[in-house]
């Protein structure tokens with residue numbers, strides 16, 4: 562199985578507009594096994610999204626290194642699918658075109674065209690291929706963004722509060738969908754959530770992050 566994530570001494574800081582330094586991550590060491598479902602929880606501002614963005618390759622660390630299957634993460638890749646709290650669908654494209662977008666961008670749509678409907682089916686959106694994002698409920702739109710990431714056969718799915726904006730009933734359904742997809746596709750799942758029950762219900766392992774000390778300006 563592939564999709565092992567390793568962080569070695571990862572640090573990240575930001576500067577606010579008043580030039581105050583914020584240490585978002587301070588020397589994170591972490592291994593997430595291939596195929597593991599891990600939840601990241603912790604107080605607001607402790608660096609959960611920052612860590613996810615570093616694994617995604619959207620930002621680089623200021624110190625330390627991140628690896629996927631032993632290769633250093635240097636930029637975003639389709640092998641690391643990203644889903645945010647608010648589904649980022651193209652409003653001018655229907656669901657089928659949104660889901661197939663990655664394949665077209667990578668010029669592999671022809672070989673993999675039949676998979677588009679399979680993935681739409683996998684997330685329970687059969688029959689909505691021709692619908693536009695504004696015609697879908699929040700839960701359905703989130704399913705569509707899951708399909709859009711999954712169609713790239715990611716080794717790792719990075720989920721940043723993906724169910725945070727959904728009502729309790731839809732959220733419970735989607736939790737079970739996530740487990741089903743994870744079991745079926747056998748990939749690594751790393752999910753940020755504020756909901757401790759959700760973290761425990763979904764994950765093999767819950768990682769609790771604590772904020773780096775604010776007064777400690779020493780940076781390493």
Ligand SMILES: Nc1ncnc2c1ncn2[C@@H]1O[C@H](COP(=O)(O)OP(=O)(O)OP(=O)(O)O)[C@@H](O)[C@H]1O
Nearest residue numbers: 575576577583585604605606607608609610611612
């Ligand atoms: N682009 C940025 N510019 C400046 N500061 C940032 C930036 N991104 C994150 N930070 C700061 O880094 C710290 C960690 O932010 P991050 O979003 O990773 O936390 P989080 O644990 O995901 O929080 P939440 O649970 O509220 O989403 C926060 O203090 C935040 O203000």
